Amino acid sequence: xxxxxxxxxxxxxxxxxxxxxxxxxxxxxxxxxxxxxxxxxxxxxxxxxxxxxxxxxxxxxxxxxxxxxxxxxxxxxxxxxxxxxxxxxxxxxxxxxxxxxxxxxxxxxxxxxxxxxxxxxxxxxxxxxxxxxxxxxxxxxxxxxxxxxxxxxx
Amino acid sequence: xxxxxxxxxxxxxxxxxxxxxxxxxxxxxxxxxxxxxxxxxxxxxxxxxxxxxxxxxxxxxxxxxxxxxxxxxxxxxxxxxxxxxxxxxxxxxxxxxxxxxxxxxx
Numbered sequence: 001x002x003x004x005x006x007x008x009x010x011x012x013x014x015x016x017x018x019x020x021x022x023x024x025x026x027x028x029x030x031x032x033x034x035x036x037x038x039x040x041x042x043x044x045x046x047x048x049x050x051x052x053x054x055x056x057x058x059x060x061x062x063x064x065x066x067x068x069x070x071x072x073x074x075x076x077x078x079x080x081x082x083x084x085x086x087x088x089x090x091x092x093x094x095x096x097x098x099x100x101x102x103x104x105x106x107x108x109x110x111x112x113x114x115x116x117x118x119x120x121x122x123x124x125x126x127x128x129x130x131x132x133x134x135x136x137x138x139x140x141x142x143x144x145x146x147x148x149x150x151x152x153x154x
Numbered sequence: 155x156x157x158x159x160x161x162x163x164x165x166x167x168x169x170x171x172x173x174x175x176x177x178x179x180x181x182x183x184x185x186x187x188x189x190x191x192x193x194x195x196x197x198x199x200x201x202x203x204x205x206x207x208x209x210x211x212x213x214x215x216x217x218x219x220x221x222x223x224x225x226x227x228x229x230x231x232x233x234x235x236x237x238x239x240x241x242x243x244x245x246x247x248x249x250x251x252x253x254x255x256x257x258x259x260x
Contacts (some may be wrong), residue, residue, distance in 0.1 A: 005162040012169030012203075019196050020177040029186045035192045035199075038173065042199050045166070051209055054220050058202065061224045073235065075187050077248055085183045093175045098180060102172040108164040112210045119213045128217040134225040136228050141229045145236040 005111075008048050015041035023085065028074035034068035049112065053120040163207055170203035186248045187241060191234045198227045 001009070021034035043058040057062060124131065177196035184190045201223055209217035237250055245252040 001158055005160070005165060008162050009160075009165045009169075012165055015167060015199070015203075016169060016172045016176065019173045019180075019199075021181070022178055022192055022196060023180045028192070030185070031189060031192050035195050038199050042202050045169075045203065049206060049209065051206075053217065054202075057220060057224050061196075062198075064155060066227055069231060069235065070188075070191060071193060071203045073238065074192070077188050077238075078188065085179055088184055089179060093179055097172060097175055101168050101214065102195070104164040104171070105160055108167055109161050110163055111161045112163050114209045114213070116213050120217055123214055123217045124222070126214055127221075130218060131221065134222065134239075138225060138229055138232070141232050143184055145232055148236055149239055 004048065009072055011044045011048065013043050015045070027078055029071065029078040032067070032071040034075035036063050039063050039067060049114050051114060085148065166203055167173060170200045173203065174200035184250060187234065187238050187250060188248060190250065191231070191238070195227065198223060200247050212254070213238075 015038050018034045018038040021036070022031045025031050025034065039058055039062045043055045046052075046054045048059065061080070173196060177193045177200060180193035181190060182195065183191060202220065205216055205223070208219065214251055242248055242250065
C-alpha cells in the first residue's frame with residue numbers, strides 16, 4: 001500500500017466511522033451532522049484522486065444544500081429516539097461485508113489511474129440534453145411538490 | 155510500501171460497500187422519516203464512491219453519472235421533504251409506524 005492508497009484508506013475509514021455514527025446516535029440532528037461529515041470525507045477521497053469538479057459538486061450540492069436542509073429538518077424534529085438495531089440484522093450485514101471485502105481484496109487488484117482530468121468542460125456540450133432534462137425534472141418535481149403541499153388542508 | 159498490499163480500487167469499493175450496508179441498517183432501524191431521509195443520503199454517498207473507478211475508463215461519462223446522481227439526490231430530498239410535510243399535517247407526526255400501508259385507500 002503506497003502513501004496515496006493509505007490517505008484514501010484513512011479518509012474511507014473516517015467516512016465509515018461517521019456513517020456508523022448516523023446509525024448509533026439517538027438524535028436526528030446529530031445523525032444529519034454525521035451524514036454531512038460522511039459526505040465531506042467522500043469529497044476528500046475525490047480530492048485525493050484530484051477530481052476537483054466532483055469535490056465542488058459534493059461540497060456545494062450535497063453538503064451545502066442537501067446536507068444543510070436535512071440538518072435544518074432534523075433540528076426541527078430532533079426529539080425522537082431511534083429504534084435499536086436488531087442483532088439479527090447486524091449479523092447478515094457483517095457476513096455480507098466480509099464476503100464483499102474478501103472478493104474485492106482478491107479480485108480488484110488493479111489500481112485506479114484517473115485519466116484526462118480536464119475533460120469536465122466538455123460534459124456540458126456532450127451531455128447537454130441530459131442536463132437540460134435533469135433541470136426540467138427538478139422544476140417539474142418542485143411544482144408538483146408545491147401543488148401537493150398546498151392541496152392538503154391544515 | 156506501508157501495511158498490507160491492497161489496491162486503491164479495493165479500498166474504494168470496500169468503503170462504498172461498508173457505507174451502503176450501514177445505510178441499509180439505518181433505514182431498517184429508522185423510527186421516523188427523517189432518519190429514513192438521512193439513510194438515503196448515505197446510500198447516495200456510497201454511490202458517489204462507487205463512481206470513482208469509472209473515471210479511469212470514461213471520464214466524461216463518469217462526470218455525467220456524478221451530475222445525474224447529484225440531481226437525483228436533490229429531487230429525492232425535495233420529494234421526501236414534501237412527504238414529511240404532508241405526513242405531519244395529516245397524521246400529526248412523522249413516525250414510520252403512522253403509515254401502515256402504501257398507496258391510495260380503496
